[in-house]
Structures are given as structure tokens and as C-alpha cells.
Amino acid sequence: MNVAVAFLIIGLGNPGPKYAHTRHNAGFMAADELAKRYGISFSRAGSLYECGKGLIEGRPAIIIKPQTFMNLSGQAVLSALSKYRVEPSRILVLVDDCRIPLGKIRLRPSGGSGGHNGLTNIIQVLGTSDFARIRLGLGEPPQGDPIDFVLGNFPEAEWPAVKEMTALAADCAVSFITEGAERAMSSFNGR
Numbered sequence: 001m002n003v004a005v006a007f008l009i010i011g012l013g014n015p016g017p018k019y020a021h022t023r024h025n026a027g028f029m030a031a032d033e034l035a036k037r038y039g040i041s042f043s044r045a046g047s048l049y050e051c052g053k054g055l056i057e058g059r060p061a062i063i064i065k066p067q068t069f070m071n072l073s074g075q076a077v078l079s080a081l082s083k084y085r086v087e088p089s090r091i092l093v094l095v096d097d098c099r100i101p102l103g104k105i106r107l108r109p110s111g112g113s114g115g116h117n118g119l120t121n122i123i124q125v126l127g128t129s130d131f132a133r134i135r136l137g138l139g140e141p142p143q144g145d146p147i148d149f150v151l152g153n154f155p156e157a158e159w160p161a162v163k164e165m166t167a168l169a170a171d172c173a174v175s176f177i178t179e180g181a182e183r184a185m186s187s188f189n190g191r
Contacts, residue, residue, distance in 0.1 A: 007061040007177050008086040009034065010077055011094045012118040014151075015067040024070060024150040026096040026136040027118075029162070030169035031063050037170060049076040057178050062086075070118040074125025081126070091131040092176055094169055095119060098146060100137030103161035105169050106189050107134050109181040132181055134169050 011031025019025055035042065040054035040063060052063040062084055066076030081091075089109075095116060100106055110130045113119035123129045141149035154162050168191060175184035 006059040006086075007056070007090045007092065008080060008084060009061060009063040009092050009094065009173060010073075010080075010122075011063065011065045012070060012073055012096070013065060014069050015065075019151070021153045022151050023138045023154060024096055026138065026162070026166065027094040028065050030094040030134070030136060030166045030173070031065055033166045034170040034173050035063050046079070048079045051080070057174060059177055061177065071121055073118040074121040074123075077122050078125050088128065088130050089132075089181075092173060093119065093122065093131060093133040094173070095133055095135055096138050096150065097135035098138050098141055098150065100135055100139075102137050102139035102158060103165045104137040104190065105134055105165060105172055106137075107132065107172055107176065107181065107185045109185070132176060134172055134176075136165055136169050 009031060011027040013019065013025035013028030014022070034056070035052045038054050038056050040052040042050040042052045042065065045051035045064070048068055049064040049066045054061060062080065064076065064080050066073045068076050095118060097114065097116065099114065109132045112129055113123055119133065138150065168188065172184055172188040175187055
């Protein structure tokens with residue numbers, strides 16, 4: 001049975017304790033922060049994603065965390081979209097980005113993947129890039145393989161900035177839900 005919801009929030013990351021504190025899981029961390037604020041708990045929804053349902057400022061919302069690994073995130077998103085009727089303008093993806101300074105966020109109402117494999121897969125599977133995303137800044141990787149950087153844990157010295165950033169991303173998500181993308185962009189981009 002399909003259930004109409006107002007918003008679908010998708011936190012991107014990799015499942016399992018091995019990846020819990022990695023840079024690539026910033027999207028999961030922001031989704032967890034948003035869920036915690038509104039008393040939303042996650043449970044397994046089949047094999048593709050964890051799901052939390054609740055109200056965010058009085059609006060019905062579903063928060064999912066794909067359990068398919070980053071590069072196959074589109075499968076989980078498609079499964080959630082086939083279950084819940086959500087307008088594309090009410091989909092929000094929380095995702096890490098190496099091209100944004102650590103601690104900064106950027107909301108965009110649509111756009112390309114920017115080379116992010118999770119976003120690339122979602123765009124390919126859905127056949128559109130017409131959904132909003134909040135990019136959480138990781139900072140520039142050092143010389144070498146960026147995969148090692150994003151799959152590495154945040155160093156202890158960076159955790160205060162990470163916690164502030166995930167809180168800021170949750171604030172931005174609430175603004176997106178309550179005020180719309182344009183207002184949220186003007187309030188949060190560059191912060």
C-alpha cells in the first residue's frame with residue numbers, strides 16, 4: 001500500500017561499523033542528527049535501506065539511509081520512491097563533498113553529481129537530477145587517492161567541525177522543509 005508523505009530525506013553513506021566514522025558517511029551523520037531532533041528512529045525496511053518515519057515541524061517525512069553501499073544508492077532511493085509518493089521538489093539528499101571546505105554546507109535544488117558516485121547512481125537510476133541536495137564539506141583531499149581520503153575516518157581534531165556541520169545540515173533540511181529551497185539556500189549556503 002502506498003502512503004503519501006510530504007518529504008523524503010536521503011542520507012548517503014556506507015553501511016556497517018567499519019564505515020561509521022568515515023568522511024563518506026557525513027550524509028548518514030546529518031540524517032541521524034535530523035532524526036534525533038524529531039524523535040525519529042530507524043528500522044530496517046527490507047534489504048535496501050533503513051527508514052525512519054515521523055513529523056518534522058508538523059510535516060510528514062521519511063528519512064532513509066541506503067544499505068546498498070554508496071555506489072548503488074539509487075536502488076534504495078528507487079525502492080523508497082516506489083513505496084511512497086513524493087514530489088521531486090520534496091526530495092532532499094544529504095551527501096559529502098570534497099570540493100567544499102570542511103564544516104561548510106551547500107544546498108542546491110538540482111544539478112549534476114559533481115563526480116560523487118552515490119549521486120551519479122541515483123541520477124542514473126531515477127533518470128533525473130531534479131532533486132535537492134545538501135552537500136557537506138570534507139575539504140580538499142591531500143595528494144594521492146581521494147578514495148582513501150573519503151573512506152578514512154575523520155581525525156579527532158576535525159570532530160568539532162563535523163558536529164557543527166551535521167547540525168547545520170539538519171537546520172538547513174528543516175528550513176528546506178518549512179520554507180523551501182530558495183529561502184534555505186539564502187540562509188545556509190556558505191555557512
